[in-house]
Amino acid sequence: MKSNFLRIVDANINRYKEGIRVVEDIYRYIHNNHSIASSLKSLRHIKLPISNKELLFQRDSINDVLKSSTKSEQQRDNIKDIVIANLKRAEESARVLEEVFKLYNVEISEKFKSSRYSLYNIEKVIFEFLV
Numbered sequence: 001m002k003s004n005f006l007r008i009v010d011a012n013i014n015r016y017k018e019g020i021r022v023v024e025d026i027y028r029y030i031h032n033n034h035s036i037a038s039s040l041k042s043l044r045h046i047k048l049p050i051s052n053k054e055l056l057f058q059r060d061s062i063n064d065v066l067k068s069s070t071k072s073e074q075q076r077d078n079i080k081d082i083v084i085a086n087l088k089r090a091e092e093s094a095r096v097l098e099e100v101f102k103l104y105n106v107e108i109s110e111k112f113k114s115s116r117y118s119l120y121n122i123e124k125v126i127f128e129f130l131v
Contacts, residue, residue, distance in 0.1 A: 005100060005103070005104065006054060006055055006057075007058045008096065008100050009048075010059050011059075012093040012096045012097050012100075013048070013055065013093075013097070015089050015093040016044075016090050016093035017044050018086075019086040019087065019088075019090030020040050020043055020044045020119075021040075023083050023086050023090075023126075024036075024037050024040035024041055024044065025037075026079060026082065036125065039118070039122055040122065043090075043115050043118055043119065043122075046111060046115060049105060083126060087119060087123045087126070090119055091116055091120065091123070094112045094115050094119060095116055097112040098116060
């Protein structure tokens with residue numbers, strides 16, 4: 001696989017897992033909600049046909065042209081803002097992974113599509129609690 005593809009996968013796998021992990025921990029440790037936390041945990045443990053070593057070798061975070069935070073990324077007013085921002089991060093990353101894997105592995109692409117829709121459903125359940 002091409003190095004640029006692996007770089008996109010590496011960045012988006014990290015965003016996907018990090019976004020899910022933040023929300024998972026909020027629902028595990030703050031809300032004590034086993035159902036939501038375990039659903040998120042299972043989504044975070046998606047299997048890839050690429051080793052972590054392959055992805056790590058393509059990482060170039062030092063030269064990432066957009067690594068600086070924007071003002072909106074630096075501001076959170078409450079837990080709800082953190083949950084929403086991180087769910088959106090995970091959903092967007094799942095969409096990127098779904099699209100780029102269409103070039104190399106349609107089965108993995110479909111897993112990320114399914115994961116994205118699962119995140120949408122979890123988001124709806126969570127939002128009902130937050131309102």
